[in-house]
Amino acid sequence: MMTLQVRNLRKEFANRTVLDGVSFDLAQGERVGLVGRNGCGKSTLLRILAGELAPDEGTLHWIHPGAAWAYLSQEDRWDPDRPLGEQLGPVDPALLGRCGIDRSLLSRPAGALSGGQKTRAALAKVLAGSPELLLLDEPTNHLDTEGLDWLQDVLRRYRGTVLVVSHDRYFLDQVVTRILELENGRIREYPGNYTAYARQKQAERERAEAEYREYVRKKKQLEAAIRREREWANRAHNAKPDPTASVFQKGIDRNMARNHMRVAKARERRLERMKVEKPRKPEHINLALRGGTDVARNLVLAEGLGFTYDGRRWLFRDASFYLQRGDRVAVLGSNGSGKTTLVRLLTGELKPTEGRLHVAPVKVGYLAQELETLDPRHTVLEEVSGGNPAPDQARIRTLLACLLFREEEVYKRVAVLSGGEKVSLAVAKLLLAEPDLLVLDEPTNGLDLASRERVEEALADYPGTLILVSHDRYLVQRLADRILHIADGRLELFRGTYAEYAARGGTEKAPDAAEEILLLETRLAQLSAALAAPPEGEAEALEQEFIRVSRALRALKEKRA
Incomplete structure (x- = not known):
C-alpha cells in the first residue's frame, strides 16, 4: 500500500531549476535512500514533503489524509541558550534512554551539547510520535560508530516509512531497500541498497559506452554512403551534355542527379536523428603518486603511552603498538574518546603525558578537520602548487579533475568553495606534496557520494603510510589494513580489515611472537642509536634498558626455536 504519491514537482530558485517534474511513490513500511550531488536539491525536496516549502508546480497525495510525519533537518535548529528538555517536548524517558540522552543533559543549554548529542536528541524528537513517515536529512551527521550502529538498528526495526538523505554508503547499505537518485532536477529509481545502486549505475555507463561505440560505427558507414551519393549526384549534374543524346536521356541524367541528392539528404536526416551524445567518462587517477617508499621500515613505536588534559580523566594509558612503512591504519572510537588527540600526538602537536612515542623523522602530511592550511586568497590551482605557477600543470590538473575540479573550476578562489x-x-594538496606519512582527520566530512568515491580512489593509489580517523566505514573498509581502537581508556591495535575487526566483535588480536620480536628489535635499534651519543646523565639508564631489551629478545627467540 502506498503512503505518499509525489507528482510533477517543480521548484526554481533565482531562475535556476532545482526540481523539474519530480515524481515517485513511497510505499508503507519501506526504507528509501535519496542521493545526489551537493546542491542538487535533496534538502529542498525534503522540505517540500515536510510542508516547509511550497513547490512552484506539482502535487503531494497522502493516501491517508492527516497521516503523521516527522522531519529531521540537517540544520542545527536548537536554541543554544534554552535547556534541551524545554525544546524536546513530551518524549518518553525510555525512548530518551534508547537514544543515548541522559537525564542530566535535559537541564543543559543546547549550545553546551556536542554535535552527536544534538543529533541523538533530534532523532528522539522525531521518533517520539511514531509517525507514519520519517523524513531524515543527513541523520548520521556527528554520530560516532556506536551511534551509527544504533541508528541503523532503529530504522531497520521501524514500522513506518523512511525517506533518508545520506552520504554514508555503509549506512545506506545496511538500512535502505531502494534508492532515489536526484540529478539535473529529475528522479531515477533503483531497487536495492547503495551497493546495488552503484552496480546498476556502472552497468548503465557500460551500456551507454557500448551504444556510443555502435553509433560511431554506424555514423562512419552513413557518412561514407552520404559522400558517395553526393559524389554521384555531382558527377551526374556536372557531366558534359552529350549533343547526340535524346531529350529523354537528358531527363534521365537530371533525375539521377536529383535522386542521388535526395538519398544523401535523407541519410543526413537519419544521421541527425540517430545522434548519441558521448557519455562522460569519470576521470581515473593514473598519476603514479609518490611518497613513503624510501623511508625506514619502522615509522611509529609507542610504549606505555598515556595522555590526559587535566590530570584526572585519562583518554588512554599504557598503550603499546608499532606501525611500519606501508601500513594503512584507521583510528576508531566514540566521540570524545581521543582520536584527534592521538593524531596530534603522532604529528608532534602534543606530547605524551606518560610513556614513550617515537615517530621516525619523515615528511608528514596532516589534514585536520578545520582545514586551517588553505589560503582563501588563492585559486584552486595556485593552492595546490604553493601559490606559484604550477611546475607540473598536466599532473596537477589531472588530479584536480579526478577530484571534480574540471576546466575553469581550477580558477575558483578558495574563499568561495563549499565545505566539501x-x-x-x-586532499589533493597533500597528495601532491608526496608525504611519507599521511594523517587524515575525517577526510570525507561534507563530501557528496561522488566526491567521496574520488577521494577514496586517490587515497587508494597513495603508496605511503596512512593514518585515518573516520566514521565513514565504507572508506575504512576499503583503505585500512590495521585498526587502532580507543575505548574505556584503552588503545588497542587490531591487525586486519574493518570487516575482520567487526566480525571479531572489536576484540584485539593477541600479538604473535613475530610481532613481539619486531617490537623489541625496533626498540633495540633506537637504544643503539641513542647510546652512540647519549644525552648528559642518561647513559646509564639507556645501557640498563638496552640490557633488559636484549635479554627479552634473546629469550623470545630461544622460545620460538
Whole structure:
C-alpha cells in the first residue's frame, strides 16, 4: 500500500531549476535512500514533503489524509541558550534512554551539547510520535560508530516509512531497500541498497559506452554512403551534355542527379536523428603518486603511552603498538574518546603525558578537520602548487579533475568553495606534496557520494603510510589494513580489515611472537642509536634498558626455536 504519491514537482530558485517534474511513490513500511550531488536539491525536496516549502508546480497525495510525519533537518535548529528538555517536548524517558540522552543533559543549554548529542536528541524528537513517515536529512551527521550502529538498528526495526538523505554508503547499505537518485532536477529509481545502486549505475555507463561505440560505427558507414551519393549526384549534374543524346536521356541524367541528392539528404536526416551524445567518462587517477617508499621500515613505536588534559580523566594509558612503512591504519572510537588527540600526538602537536612515542623523522602530511592550511586568497590551482605557477600543470590538473575540479573550476578562489570542495582540495594538496606519512582527520566530512568515491580512489593509489580517523566505514573498509581502537581508556591495535575487526566483535588480536620480536628489535635499534651519543646523565639508564631489551629478545627467540 502506498503512503505518499509525489507528482510533477517543480521548484526554481533565482531562475535556476532545482526540481523539474519530480515524481515517485513511497510505499508503507519501506526504507528509501535519496542521493545526489551537493546542491542538487535533496534538502529542498525534503522540505517540500515536510510542508516547509511550497513547490512552484506539482502535487503531494497522502493516501491517508492527516497521516503523521516527522522531519529531521540537517540544520542545527536548537536554541543554544534554552535547556534541551524545554525544546524536546513530551518524549518518553525510555525512548530518551534508547537514544543515548541522559537525564542530566535535559537541564543543559543546547549550545553546551556536542554535535552527536544534538543529533541523538533530534532523532528522539522525531521518533517520539511514531509517525507514519520519517523524513531524515543527513541523520548520521556527528554520530560516532556506536551511534551509527544504533541508528541503523532503529530504522531497520521501524514500522513506518523512511525517506533518508545520506552520504554514508555503509549506512545506506545496511538500512535502505531502494534508492532515489536526484540529478539535473529529475528522479531515477533503483531497487536495492547503495551497493546495488552503484552496480546498476556502472552497468548503465557500460551500456551507454557500448551504444556510443555502435553509433560511431554506424555514423562512419552513413557518412561514407552520404559522400558517395553526393559524389554521384555531382558527377551526374556536372557531366558534359552529350549533343547526340535524346531529350529523354537528358531527363534521365537530371533525375539521377536529383535522386542521388535526395538519398544523401535523407541519410543526413537519419544521421541527425540517430545522434548519441558521448557519455562522460569519470576521470581515473593514473598519476603514479609518490611518497613513503624510501623511508625506514619502522615509522611509529609507542610504549606505555598515556595522555590526559587535566590530570584526572585519562583518554588512554599504557598503550603499546608499532606501525611500519606501508601500513594503512584507521583510528576508531566514540566521540570524545581521543582520536584527534592521538593524531596530534603522532604529528608532534602534543606530547605524551606518560610513556614513550617515537615517530621516525619523515615528511608528514596532516589534514585536520578545520582545514586551517588553505589560503582563501588563492585559486584552486595556485593552492595546490604553493601559490606559484604550477611546475607540473598536466599532473596537477589531472588530479584536480579526478577530484571534480574540471576546466575553469581550477580558477575558483578558495574563499568561495563549499565545505566539501575545500576537503577535496586539501586532499589533493597533500597528495601532491608526496608525504611519507599521511594523517587524515575525517577526510570525507561534507563530501557528496561522488566526491567521496574520488577521494577514496586517490587515497587508494597513495603508496605511503596512512593514518585515518573516520566514521565513514565504507572508506575504512576499503583503505585500512590495521585498526587502532580507543575505548574505556584503552588503545588497542587490531591487525586486519574493518570487516575482520567487526566480525571479531572489536576484540584485539593477541600479538604473535613475530610481532613481539619486531617490537623489541625496533626498540633495540633506537637504544643503539641513542647510546652512540647519549644525552648528559642518561647513559646509564639507556645501557640498563638496552640490557633488559636484549635479554627479552634473546629469550623470545630461544622460545620460538
